[in-house]
Amino acid sequence: MLLIDCPFCGKRNESEFVYGGPAMPARPADPSALDDAHWVDHLTVPPNPMGPVEERWWHLRGCGSWLTIRRDTVTHAIAEVRHGG
Amino acid sequence: MVNIIIVMQRYSILSLARNALSGHRGWAEAWRSPPLKDRYDAIIVGAGGHGLAAAYYLAKEHGITDVAVLEAGWLGGGNVARNTVTIRSNYMRDESIPFYVKSVAMFEGLTRELNFNMMHSKRTMIDVLQTWGMVRDRRRRRLIMDIYGATYEDISVDELRRRVPALTGGRPDSRLPILGAAVHTDAAVNRHDAVAWGYARAADAMGVEMHQKTPATKLLRGADGAIAGVETPRGTVRAKTVALAVSGHTTTLTETAGLRLPLRTINLTAFVSEPVKPVVDVIVNCPDLGVYLSQSDKGELVIGGATDLGQSFRRDIKQSVFEDTVAAMLDLFPRFRRLKLMRQWGGHLDMAHDATPIVSATDIPGLIVSAGWWGGYKAIPAGGAGLAHLIATGRPDPLTAPFGLNRFRTLDYVVETGTTTAR
Numbered sequence: 001m002l003l004i005d006c007p008f009c010g011k012r013n014e015s016e017f018v019y020g021g022p023a024m025p026a027r028p029a030d031p032s033a034l035d036d037a038h039w040v041d042h043l044t045v046p047p048n049p050m051g052p053v054e055e056r057w058w059h060l061r062g063c064g065s066w067l068t069i070r071r072d073t074v075t076h077a078i079a080e081v082r083h084g085g
Numbered sequence: 086m087v088n089i090i091i092v093m094q095r096y097s098i099l100s101l102a103r104n105a106l107s108g109h110r111g112w113a114e115a116w117r118s119p120p121l122k123d124r125y126d127a128i129i130v131g132a133g134g135h136g137l138a139a140a141y142y143l144a145k146e147h148g149i150t151d152v153a154v155l156e157a158g159w160l161g162g163g164n165v166a167r168n169t170v171t172i173r174s175n176y177m178r179d180e181s182i183p184f185y186v187k188s189v190a191m192f193e194g195l196t197r198e199l200n201f202n203m204m205h206s207k208r209t210m211i212d213v214l215q216t217w218g219m220v221r222d223r224r225r226r227r228l229i230m231d232i233y234g235a236t237y238e239d240i241s242v243d244e245l246r247r248r249v250p251a252l253t254g255g256r257p258d259s260r261l262p263i264l265g266a267a268v269h270t271d272a273a274v275n276r277h278d279a280v281a282w283g284y285a286r287a288a289d290a291m292g293v294e295m296h297q298k299t300p301a302t303k304l305l306r307g308a309d310g311a312i313a314g315v316e317t318p319r320g321t322v323r324a325k326t327v328a329l330a331v332s333g334h335t336t337t338l339t340e341t342a343g344l345r346l347p348l349r350t351i352n353l354t355a356f357v358s359e360p361v362k363p364v365v366d367v368i369v370n371c372p373d374l375g376v377y378l379s380q381s382d383k384g385e386l387v388i389g390g391a392t393d394l395g396q397s398f399r400r401d402i403k404q405s406v407f408e409d410t411v412a413a414m415l416d417l418f419p420r421f422r423r424l425k426l427m428r429q430w431g432g433h434l435d436m437a438h439d440a441t442p443i444v445s446a447t448d449i450p451g452l453i454v455s456a457g458w459w460g461g462y463k464a465i466p467a468g469g470a471g472l473a474h475l476i477a478t479g480r481p482d483p484l485t486a487p488f489g490l491n492r493f494r495t496l497d498y499v500v501e502t503g504t505t506t507a508r
Contacts, residue, residue, distance in 0.1 A: 001405040015405060019394035022349060037494055044347040044438040044493050048336040050398045073350070073396045 002071070005081050008063045020056030022046040023068055023085070050074050093290035096200055115282060116160075116289035121296050121319050125153045127326040127476055128315060130301045130338065132156030134165040134277075134462060135455050136330035137284035138469020139476065140293045141199075146470070147477035150292035153324075154285075155317060157300035161281040164332045167400070167432040168462040169355050169389040171368060171379065173210050173272040174235045177226055180487035180499045181441065182233040184467055187484055189271050191466030201283030203275040204382060208367055210272030211240075211249065213417065215261035215373040222372075223267040238268045251364050254417040261373055261416075272368055274379055274387075280465060301331075304342035304452065312342070312451035328453040328476050333398060333433025335456040344449055347438035347493055348456055352397040353389070354406045356429035358421075360384030374413035386424065388414060392434065402431045434459035439498035444471050444481065445490040454490075 002014035028034055028042060047053055052070050059065050070080040094100070094113040104111050127143065129136045132154045144150045156163070172192050174185035196203045214220045227237035245266040246252060255263035285295055301315040304327065314323035329335055333350040360383050370377040375391040390410030393403045407429065415422050437443055437457035442464065444455045455472045458464055471485030481489060487499055 001403065013405075022396065040493050040496070041345065041347075045345045046347075046349050046396075048349055048396060048435075050337060053396050055395050071395065073398045076397070076399065 002076065002078065004057060004059075004067070004069060004078065006059055006062060006065070006067065007081060007083050008065060009059065012059070012062055016059060016061040017067075018058040018060045020058050020066065023054035023056055052079060093200070093286065096202075115286040116295055118297075119294050121153070121299065121317075121322065122294075123320065124314075124323045125294075126151040126324060127328065128152070128301075128322060128324040129154045129328045129330060129476075130315065131163065131330040131332070132160050132281070132285065132295055132297070133163040133330060133332065134280055134284075134465035135458065135468050135472060136328075137165075137281055137288060137295075138465050139328065139330060139455070139472035140295075141284045141288040141291075142470045142473035143476055144288055144291035144293050147473060149477055152288075152293045153322060154288070154293065154295045155299045155301050155315065155322070156295065156297050159297050160285050160295060161278045164432050164461070165277055165281045165465075167355070167430045168277065168460075169377070169379070169387050170274045170277050170462060171210070171272065171377070171389070171460070172275065172463040173269055173368075174463070175210070175212075175226055175230060175237055175267075175269045175272075176235075176501060177229065178441070178499050178501055179229065179232075181501050182230055182235055184484045185463060186233055186235050186271075188464050188467035189273070191470070192273065192275065192463070195275075195280070195283065195466065199283035199287045201279055201286065203279045203283065205273055205275040206382070207271075207273040208379070210269040210368040210370055211245065212267040212269070213245065213252070213255065213263055213369060213371045213373075214265050214267065215255060215263055215371070217264065219373050220264055227267065236268075236270045238270070240266050240268055242266070249365060249367060249369055251420060252369065252417055254415075254419055259416070274368065274381070277462070284469070301338060302341075304338060304449075306342055306449065310450065312449050326451050326453065326476055328455065328472060330455045330472065332456070332458065332461070333435050335435050335454055339447070339452075339454065342449055342452065344447055344452070346443070346447075346454065346456065346490070348435040348443075349396050350398055350433055350435050351395070352393040352399055352402065352431040353434050353459065354391060354393070354402040354410055354429070354431060355387070355389045356402070356407065356410075356426050357381070357388065358386040358424040358426050361386070361424065369417075371413065371417055374416060376410050376413040378414065385427065386421070393431070397431070398433065400431050400433070402429050438493065439500050441499035441501045442468070442488050443490055444468065444475060444485040444488045446475065446479070447490060457488075
């Protein structure tokens with residue numbers, strides 16, 4: 001069970017949250033300037049390191065905020081929780 | 086071209102009797118441990134089910150035997166040991182079902198083909214349906230599976246309780262009463278060690294080399310950008326073709342050569358109970374609750390649950406997922422509440438963006454990946470044969486052709502769903 005330190009509610013169990021998927025890299029400023037391969041990579045390829053990833057969690061059974069957390073995929077230690085993207 | 090160079094010791098009732106009389110000191114080693122060369126025709130990274138099967142079919146079907154299978158751990162470790170040995174073909178998509186039908190059929194002949202007892206036990210899978218949405222999903226699957234010769238049959242709740250007497254939960258007054266069930270008679274279980282060892286022994290007999298404790302740490306590219314080989318702690322090994330069959334660590338390796346793939350590594354829950362007397366003779370799958378189980382020949386209940394939601398490279402399971410899975414199981418099988426649970430393990434899944442496997446050439450010439458196998462155990466024979474075909478000919482075979490990486494570029498996704506939890 002992850003203990004997620006919601007900026008509004010304090011430390012809460014993972015079971016209060018809904019996983020919202022990996023935080024994808026920032027949207028390219030001008031998608032029309034990209035070729036298809038790079039655009040599809042942007043849409044489909046998430047970072048998958050053995051180490052820190054950023055992911056979205058929705059505090060559905062709490063304050064309802066969307067949070068972004070930075071979590072290690074090996075230790076599961078959470079380094080940062082912030083509101084929004 | 087090197088043909089069969091080693092005479093494989095055949096296993097039979099006679100060889101068993103002969104070796105029993107001589108105190109079992111006369112058995113030959115099942116495979117060699119040759120020195121690692123610095124060059125091969127092809128390298129397969131990962132001696133799991135898919136890597137070993139690919140090595141075997143590469144030698145048998147394509148006559149390519151100058152092959153090294155590099156394994157970070159030991160033969161029979163890895164994900165081939167971290168699954169629930171469920172073999173089935175109840176999938177959803179036209180691209181998937183024929184592939185899994187073929188794989189299930191290949192598994193059925195494997196004991197004879199490899200001269201290794203797979204302890205194959207064809208025992209039927211029964212999906213316990215507790216929501217109308219799931220009833221409709223299974224009916225849809227049944228209609229598609231009918232086209233491809235996979236079996237799915239609806240049965241009543243009474244018939245379900247007759248076939249699985251231990252299933253006493255899900256009564257009309259419960260939160261999720263059982264509405265019906267779907268029976269997949271093709272489903273089977275077998276012995277995972279035997280699959281790894283059987284393929285390894287047969288591939289070795291045709292000249293393929295297996296190198297344990299030899300992790301590939303880095304992919305090497307030549308001046309022309311093509312794959313040139315791999316780095317290992319035992320030295321550089323060169324080959325013009327390198328195939329990766331390393332499940333959750335696919336991106337870890339491809340990124341050493343600058344290749345990013347649409348994969349996320351996640352962790353899937355499984356655990357076993359203490360051995361008990363025979364109580365369930367089918368594979369029971371409860372998709373609405375997210376738990377499935379079968380009983381092994383030793384009597385242990387082998388129980389599978391949901392994935393841990395975020396990305397994870399752990400090999401243990403998360404307590405909360407474990408508790409949810411146990412609670413779900415006790416909902417339907419209240420009599421299991423006093424079972425002691427013995428071992429737990431998490432299998433790595435590298436889930437592709439559209440949840441369908443990838444057997445494909447890549448943007449790096451000579452580099453081939455077999456990845457994205459959630460529930461890849463059932464796919465070992467056909468997936469291995471497809472990977473071998475791709476290594477040998479440079480082209481996919483018809484069954485794995487829909488699993489190419491190009492589908493992401495052309496937005497031609499094969500959106501597959503699990504039967505239990507992986508969605």
